[in-house]
Amino acid sequence: MRPSDFSDEFPLDPGLIYLNHAAVSPWPRRTAEAVKRFAEENLHQGGRDYPRWLEAETRLREQCRSLLNAPSADDIALLKNTSEALSVVAQGLTWQAGDNVVISDQEFPSNRIVWQSLQDQGVETRCVDLSRGTSPEQALDACMDGRTRLLAISSVQYASGLRLDLAQLGAYCRARGVLFCIDAIQSLGALPLDVQACGADFAMADGHKWLLGPEGCAVFYARAEARDRLRLRQYGWHMVEHPLDFSRHDWQAAASARRFECGSPNMLGIHALSASLALLAEVGMATVAARVLENSAWLMEALSELPGVEILTPRQPGRYAGIVSFRHRRIDAADLHQHLLAQNVICTQRGGGVRFSPHFYTTEAQLAAAVATVAEAISA
Numbered sequence: 223m224r225p226s227d228f229s230d231e232f233p234l235d236p237g238l239i240y241l242n243h244a245a246v247s248p249w250p251r252r253t254a255e256a257v258k259r260f261a262e263e264n265l266h267q268g269g270r271d272y273p274r275w276l277e278a279e280t281r282l283r284e285q286c287r288s289l290l291n292a293p294s295a296d297d298i299a300l301l302k303n304t305s306e307a308l309s310v311v312a313q314g315l316t317w318q319a320g321d322n323v324v325i326s327d328q329e330f331p332s333n334r335i336v337w338q339s340l341q342d343q344g345v346e347t348r349c350v351d352l353s354r355g356t357s358p359e360q361a362l363d364a365c366m367d368g369r370t371r372l373l374a375i376s377s378v379q380y381a382s383g384l385r386l387d388l389a390q391l392g393a394y395c396r397a398r399g400v401l402f403c404i405d406a407i408q409s410l411g412a413l414p415l416d417v418q419a420c421g422a423d424f425a426m427a428d429g430h431k432w433l434l435g436p437e438g439c440a441v442f443y444a445r446a447e448a449r450d451r452l453r454l455r456q457y458g459w460h461m462v463e464h465p466l467d468f469s470r471h472d473w474q475a476a477a478s479a480r481r482f483e484c485g486s487p488n489m490l491g492i493h494a495l496s497a498s499l500a501l502l503a504e505v506g507m508a509t510v511a512a513r514v515l516e517n518s519a520w521l522m523e524a525l526s527e528l529p530g531v532e533i534l535t536p537r538q539p540g541r542y543a544g545i546v547s548f549r550h551r552r553i554d555a556a557d558l559h560q561h562l563l564a565q566n567v568i569c570t571q572r573g574g575g576v577r578f579s580p581h582f583y584t585t586e587a588q589l590a591a592a593v594a595t596v597a598e599a600i601s602a
Contacts (some may be wrong), residue, residue, distance in 0.1 A: 228583045231501060239588045239595075241569045244380065244408055244545050244579035247434045249498065256497035257436075260490055275489050282492050285499040286441040289507070290425065291416040296478035297449075299442040300487060304407050305332045307426035307442035308374070310482050311403055312336045314452030319344025321371045324362055324400075326352050328379040328573075333405045337374060345371075352384065359387050363394040372401040377415065378408035381573025383518075383535035383545030385409070392421030401448060407431055410441070412514045412544040412581070414507045423448035429491070432544060432581065435498040439491030444479045458484035505582065513582035514544045517589060521546045521578055524593045528600060534575045549575035550600060561599040567592045 231250040234240055240248055249257075263271070283295040292298060301307050323337040327349045337347040348365050355361035362373060373395050378385050388404060395402040404425040406415055411432030417425050425443040429435030444452070454475055459465055461481045462473040475481040502510060518535070525531050525548050534547040549555050559571040569592075570577050576596075580589060 228501075228505065232583050235566075237566050239567045239592050241567060241578040241580050241584070241588075241592055243412075243432055243434075243581045244577060245570050246430050246437070247432065247581065249436070249494070250434055250501050252501060253435065253494050253497040256493050257490065260493045275492075278489070278496055279487055279492050282496040282499070285496060285503070286443075288503070289410070289415070289499060290441070290443050291418055292443050293418065293446070296480075297443055297446060299444065299479035299482040300492065301426075301440045301442045301482065302438055302488070303428045303440045304405060304426050305336065307424075307440055307482075308332060308336045308403070308405065310442065310452060310455070311372075311374075311424050312340060313455045315371065315401075316451075316453065317343045317345050317371070320346075320369050322346040322348050322367070322369050324348045324350060324365050324370055324373045326350050326358070326362065326375055326379070328352060328382060328384065329374075329376055330380045330405070330407075333374055333376055352379075357387075358384065359390045359394065362391065366394070366398055366400060370398065370400050372403055374403040374405065376405040376408060377410075377413075378543045378545060380408055380545070381534075381547060381575075381577070383542055383547050383577075385413075385536075385541050385543045387540070388415075388420040388422070395423075396421050401451075408545065409543055411502060411510070413511045417443050417445070429495040429498065433495065433498055434501065434581070435495035436491050439488050439495045442479065442482065444482070449479055449481075452482075454481060456482075456484035460485050460487065510582040514580070515542070517580040517582075517584055517586075518542050518544060518546050520586060521580070521589055521593070522548075524589070525596065528593070528597055530600060531596070534573065544579050544581065546578045547573060547575045548578075553599065558596070558599050561602075562592070562595055565595045565598075567595050 283298045286298045287295045350362050350365045352358040352361050355364055392402050401423045402421055404422050406425050407427040410427040423445045428440040430437040461484050463476050522533050522537050526533050530551045532549050535542050555571050555575050559576050562569055
């Protein structure tokens with residue numbers, strides 16, 4: 223598979239080099255067409271064929287199950303975003319004063335604020351310096367103790383691009399009887415994620431980054447035994463065992479993860495994300511991951527050869543994914559970022575540096591053009 227094999231799926235404007243998939247991704251052509259079809263159907267027919275829409279919802283759950291290697295589609299909830307899924311966990315568990323949650327000191331606010339909000343219940347949030355210890359995983363394990371209820375970690379850190387060993391962390395959690403929660407938004411769609419192999423209790427990711435889908439439609443995996451420990455905080459017609467029996471007055475929460483979906487589903491987002499996941503499945507996650515890692519390695523090598531450039535992302539195999547962050551020792555990151563944007567290199571500024579995040583379809587020619595633009599900024 224060559225990136226050019228799927229060039230028709232990503233008809234970006236001429237001259238545009240899109241290296242911002244860790245923020246918001248372009249949609250594939252098939253996703254845009256799925257949205258157009260859905261809009262036209264609503265325009266001309268309204269909800270006449272709503273039962274068929276429910277089939278799309280069922281199909282997306284199965285696509286997510288396959289992507290995560292979850293035991294069952296019943297383990298999948300379709301929520302609004304990563305923050306909502308994290309909140310379902312944080313607000314659903316029964317806490318006691320003196321409990322603690324372990325996270326890293328590099329987390330995106332979504333995976334920090336939600337745990338810090340538990341402070342009024344006497345729950346401590348421990349932000350671990352990942353540079354301490356023999357490895358990031360060891361640093362996290364060393365901070366857990368007998369009162370640790372949950373480890374919440376990003377599979378890939380959003381600013382540095384550091385990739386964590388999820389299997390190792392899962393083993394630490396199992397040994398300690400600690401729940402394991404993965405914010406997978408910076409890896410799902412770029413790298414394979416097997417929630418069974420790594421022992422995840424919860425995993426979540428919005429669709430608008432590496433999954434190539436829209437904002438507002440997220441996957442939430444909740445292991446069957448673990449989801450039974452989450453108290454419900456939201457209620458509505460959609461989260462009950464018989465959601466279409468509207469005249470029924472006795473009800474019970476769905477046994478599946480649908481219990482976390484209180485109201486009407488985001489059918490537009492469901493149709494869009496399903497189309498995007500179909501593309502990833504067609505390419506194959508092994509192929510996607512190989513291309514993503516090749517692109518990151520190429521960028522780190524090429525950027526490191528430029529005078530004054532420092533690579534912030536770990537370069538060891540297994541420690542990086544799709545994010546490459548770098549800075550220049552003399553040029554301010556904000557100035558360098560603005561220069562790149564002015565030259566149609568779409569990227570962002572994070573963690574004191576500039577962040578590139580190409581996907582599987584990004585070509586080496588595009589990467590080379592982006593590096594040449596960085597070189598121009600340096601020479602100027």
